[in-house]
Amino acid sequence: MSHYSAYDEAREAARPFLPLTPPPEATLGLNTSALLESVDSKLNELTDERYHISRRICTLKRLRNSVALVHRLPPEMLIEIFLLVTEDKSQLEHEHKPVLDMTHVCAHWRTVALAASRLWTHIPFLPLDLAKLFLARSKNMCVKYWIYELPALSFERAKLRDRLPLQRLQSLRVSLLEPDDMEDFLDVLTEPAPNLTVLCLQPGDGPFPDPDNRLEDVTRDTLFADATPKIRTVELTSFNIHWTSGIFNNLTQLKLRDQDGRVPPPDVFLDVLESWREEFRNIRPRVRGL
Incomplete structure (x- = not known):
């Protein structure tokens, strides 16, 4: 049986008030300095x-x-439980909060969480200090971003490239309401992303698309210098990228929404499909969605 007593507010309130008695130094007759x-x-x-x-x-x-029983779990099992919590789809707007909360439960959980770089791969784009913290704790792991807000100040936008390590980028989902915001962000995506597997661009002011908003004026001939060898999934909503772009190579899943006036001619689209077949001739992939 435990002898540890947790704090009890009622018990503390019932304790008698103990008046402060003068310390012995008050009766020694010392001068002020002494x-x-x-x-x-x-x-x-x-x-x-x-x-x-x-x-x-x-x-x-x-x-x-x-x-405690929970502390008898092997660290590997505890990490898997942490990962299940951080990957909860209901936490998309604040995906960084669960992992931060775990580091404040107890010293053991904090030690386990800080040692598990996989827990820190969902990088918050804002605020900057938090982004730096997650990037540092994720070490050299590939990282994932869901971006639905950009810095308001122009001098901060100039530092967007520093916040987005394209070499480590694995998944990028962007949902921005204003075309100017999307333009500013796409200007950063000019270098190769060798580990990128998922790309999603859509209008919106949160983690989910806004069906009433359009990005008609936002268009690009290509992204990531056409160097995305691992890309498998592309989702575009009301957004135009030239169909000869390298991001359409190697795909197993392509989702297009609200593409009024952007649908390519049949021969161009068939050429894109043919490029998939050529890229995967030796590994026989399965196209999962189109």
Whole structure:
């Protein structure tokens, strides 16, 4: 049976008030200078004592927590549970919050979470400090972004490229309401993305598309310098990329929505499909969606 007593507000309120008695230094008749020196010395001693007591309390709490059933799980299993929580689709708008919460439960969970770079691969684009934190903790893992807001200030937008490591980019979903915002963001996507597998561009002001908004004026001949050898899924909503772009190579899934006036001629579209067959001649892929 545990002897540890958690804080009880009612119990604390019922405790009798203990009046403060003057410390011994008040009765020594010291002059002001000597009194201050004596008091400061005693305060330093008590501060050190309080620190050591707090550390002792901390070690005892850790020992108590270590015998809890959840702390007997192997770290590998605990990481898998953490991953299930972070991949919850209902958390899309705040996908970074669950993993941060896990690091504040206890020292054991924090140690496990910080050592698992996979937990930190869903990178928040804003604020900048949080993005830097996730990028650092994800180490050299490939990363995923869901971007639905850009910095408001122009000088911050100039740093967009620094926030998006294209070499490590695995999945990029962009949902921006204003065409100017989308233009500014696409200007960053000019270098190869060798690990990119998923690309989604759509109008909206949140993690889900806005069916009433259009990006008619936003168009690109290509993205990522046509260097996306691992890309498999492309989703475009009310957005135009030239059909000769390299992002349409190697696909197993293509989704096009609200493409009024952007549908390619049949011969061009058939050429795109033929390029898929040529790219996968030796591995026989299955086109999962079109």
